[in-house]
Amino acid sequence: MVIFNPEDKRYSHLKGKTAITPVFGKEVPINAHPMADIEKGTGLVMMCSAGDLSDIRFFREMKLEPVIAINKDGTMNEYAGLLKGLNVNEARKKVLKILEEKKLLVKQIKTTHRTPICERSKDPIEFIAMPEFYLKQIKFKPKMREFAKKINFFSPQSRQILLDWIDSVSIDWPISRRRYYATEIPLWYCKKCSSPVLPPKGGYYRPWKEKPPVKKCSKCGGTEFRGEERVFDTWFDSSISPLYILKWSRDDKFFRSAFPCTLRPSGKEIIRNWGYYTILKCYLLTGKCIFKDHWVNYHVVDEKGKKMSKSKGNVIDPKEILDKFGAEMFRLWTVVEGDLTRTDFRCSDERIEGEGKFLTKLWNISRFISMFPKPKTPGKMKPTETDKWILKEANTLVKLAREKYEKYDFHTPVTKIKHFLWETFASHYIEMVKSRAYNQERTFSRGEQDAALETLYGVLETMLKLLAPVLPFIAYRIYMDIWGRDIHSEKFPVEQSYKTGIPTAELLDINSRIWKAKKDRGLSLKADIQQVTIPEGFRCVGEDLKQAHHIKELRYGKKLEIIL
Structure with missing residues (x-):
């Protein structure tokens, strides 16, 4: 679908009409939609099935059926027609060549795009629609906001990170992943009717290599099964951690006496996943807010102020720090260097040693x-x-x-x-x-x-x-x-x-000025002073001052006077 902003009068006459794609000759409807930015480009936007997150949100909002033209290996499939078999970059070059040959390319300029890339390989990410398991969360956003405002955040500014994340949630939580290492989803499917088979609770199952807990399908009587190969999202696992600690479903008496958890400590970058998903999942299981307090720490970054990352090669091994300085020195440094609940600070050997x-x-x-x-x-x-x-x-x-x-x-x-x-x-x-x-x-x-x-x-x-x-x-x-x-x-x-009634600042000033007077004259701090006059308000500590500074004659007046 091609869209323009409803307030963009340049294209209002196109509403309800169709455009024809230059390469494939397909008709595409044209409609008004606020997602189009009047100031960006021509103001007309071609929304495709999975170009980026905006496209995906648009298709879901408009309930459109996506057409996925990219295979899992990054090559184009049959939906791409004459581009089938090419990888994404090759397909783009061929489209450009076709447009040039048809003399349909009006102008070609370099532009800057916001493109999602893989954190490790830095390769561009292409979106592909695949069937996954989802856990409902959209309908619970109001309750999550309520809990976010109820939990005590330390520091309070971190609460906004959670609130912003809740506001940004636009789809239900995809809890399945296609990875090699994670917790397996405990499901088998009947090969005959695809009916799922659930094992008894309490065990750990590996369906991709283990046999199911039944011999026959309860629906069709089939005897052959295939194990689920997908795994759970990491946060789906870890979000159960407080309930495990509280012995939920294992010791009701202990659970009732210990609920809720007093504290969830976490880094700022995982408030939106570990923090949020724990609150959500525990609410779905108990109907209550799982935490009283959320203690959030920011990052200790490298000496240049960059977040440490294995891929960047700037990780400082904590074991080396501990071996070099010891735990006490390092722990004290992390406490006094800055308030880690409010800001990042840089790791410095010199300051740790200090x-x-x-x-x-x-x-x-x-x-x-x-x-x-x-x-x-x-x-x-x-x-x-x-x-x-x-x-x-x-x-x-x-x-x-x-x-x-x-x-x-x-x-x-x-x-x-x-x-x-x-x-x-x-x-x-x-x-x-x-x-x-x-x-x-x-x-x-x-x-x-x-x-x-x-x-x-x-x-x-x-x-x-x-x-x-x-x-x-x-x-x-x-x-x-x-x-x-x-x-x-x-x-x-x-x-x-x-x-x-002794004012600390003034008392410390008296000591410092007497010591300075001796130092300026090149005298030892143990050298005698002939006469010192101190303010009357310090008479109550006069004898201690007299002996500490080796004062022969101590007088009381309006201000400090020193006679060496």
């Missing part, structure tokens, strides 16, 4: 703290204002980690925990309380010293528990060495309240 510095830092922090005696009765000491400040900062991370982990967000809390441990805890708090923890000059009371030790151990213990889901091995080793217990059997930290 995360090893934090693991070393964590190990060294733990070794330093473990040099001091552990508090015998944790929670009994009264923390100083300096201790309250760091405990408040740590508990902010406990709250953040609980909230984000429950939403499958590891990037946000771990990035902040990493910064806290390295910068705030190690670089500032530990430096501020070293003198109190050692207390060699007996400047502090025993209670103040014990408060420092309890805080050091307490913050380390909390941070290890927060990091354990991401750094399970190093967290286990450190925790076992210090506390003698398996950290993965411990309870997750619970947020506690610590009231202090």
